[in-house]
Amino acid sequence: MVSEHITSSGERPLTADEAMRTRERQFWLGLYEQMLTIRLFEEQVNELYMSAKMPGLAHLYSGEEAVAVGVCAALRRDDYITSTHRGHGHCLAKGAAVDRMFAELLGKQPGYCRGKGGSMHIADQESGNLGANAIVGGSAGIATGAALSCKRRGSGQVVVCFFGDGALGQGLLYEAMNMAALWQLPVIYVCENNLYNEYTPNRETTAGDMLARPRAFGIQTEEVDGQDVRAVYAAAVRLVERARRGEGPAYLHCNTYRFYGHHVGDIQRGYYRSREEEEWWQAQRDPLKLLSSWLREQGLVEERHFTEIERRARALIEAGVRFALEAPYPDPQEVTQHVYA
């Protein structure tokens, strides 16, 4: 978050209008910083892969940052999320620390899962993250069950179930949504529609109107520009607060785009999506650029704000990756630990 004091250096007090604008600036710059942190994190992950320092593969979230950040900004720390194979952004936005994330990606002992989970399985109870999932749609039941638990316990928590448009192919999602609607559970299904199921455009895999599916269960459904963090945030606040009041589940359809390949090794992509398409999204629909230009247009920020944020985010990523590279691997004895609780 941006450290800036509400009153300026002991001179005259801020006018009410100035104070409001400062608050507004701080809030949006905070989200900007989170999105930038995710972007830089993913660029670093790609480098770790390219330089053969990371085992296996990773699915980068770059381009989709506004969804995780906008939605998680509407959540309390004790609210739950479930995440996907493309989960780094969700984990970070919900409050995971960069250094322990990197450590997990490298299979190191201080990682969030002691190196046992890796990129696709980061879970962090402290920040309400019930876990990323490498089975497409695999967390629909978990999220809905957590929502039933919140309701039974009367905890006032809500649950966000993140999934990709590919998960719309899984029957489990519809079974879970049906029960969520029947039982009025505090769960928000957040679909990250990035147009592709792996290497296949979703127009070839998904019949009819996607939004009609949750609506058929009577679930409150909204569609939003997933590149515009302000729009995502506004919609998420509406749906989360509604769920918190006990008014039932919701579905938020976020139209977005992944800037990189399906995973870090997906370099030759011409056969399923064009260079022009990628360039258009990167040039016209980058969530970071959209927010920064809006902030500039509003006259809410000065260039030094961005410079400062970028410096801080880069330092955080650099320190995090150094921590992970230097961290030890787990003790071999851990291999048989944690099979049973």
Next chain:
Amino acid sequence: MSMPSVSSAASAPQAPEGGREITLGQAIREALAEEMRRDPRVLLLGEDVAEAGTPFKVLSGLVEEFGPERVIDTPISEAGFTGIGVGLAMTGMRPVVDIMFGDFLTLAMDQIVNQAAKVHYMSGGKLKVPLVVRTTLGATRRSAAQHSQSLHAWFSHVPGLKVVLPSTPYDAKGLLKTAIRDDNPVLFFEDKMMYQLKGLVPEGEYTIPFGVADIKRRGSDLTIVATSSMVQVALAAAADLEQLGISAEVIDPRTTSPLDKQTLIESARKTSRVIVVDEGYQSYGVTAEIAAVINEGAFYYLDAPVKRLGALDVPVPFSPVLEDLTVPTPAAVVEMAKILCGRA
């Protein structure tokens, strides 16, 4: 029953002297292409099987030759398209369903176990399900617990299903052709770490019958029964053992259902010592079944209890330092062999 019934096995066709070197992935693709040319009822179904040719690129080029009507990209709906495969198979087609990772078989389990496996028997032999489910197994790809399992034992447990585990490009091609021509549901497991493995494959047409084990190496002191990529592990161990003056025979059952009991038992009777290596979990797994078959058929010939080496009974961990501890290795086989042969 005092002795297990031993099916009379034809002698295993040997891998050819001639032929070209191709990879296991290419051998699979050739088998599919040849069968699709031969039989218009054969079609492929699965996620990213068309233009993408699967993430492992095994099916590259097939949609170009056979078109999207026969190489069908599906939504991410394993239960749905496997069920569709069952329906296709029951009504005169010969579908080959692609389940990208063996771990995702769990999503299609009802269609395979309660539907495909039961139809022929429940219908009193009237209906049949000539379905092939191609999928993968194998760890050490740093893909963690939901992309690394070897679940072939589950299907070997269910009557009505056949289970194939090729270990070489030659076997993969011949066995896949047999699978496609078989009138039963067949689970065909490919080790994803073996797609680049090269071997000699003849130009001409051939098939390999199910239920016929292949002796991958002859030996006299010890029998190593191994499946899928564990055959490569066993062969590497056998080469090391030779340096120590221990002569190991390596036998690849190639199909766990049906299982060529006779060849296994004969080898055990000859060498008197047996290790069974398989990448599925050791507990309640393929190694347990094969060890039991050998105990029943060769008990009086054995010098020691049959030893087993399966995957460690843990979810596959991500961290390389942990993951490498979970799979059988040539060194582990050698150690076990030395103990069995009184050389430790």
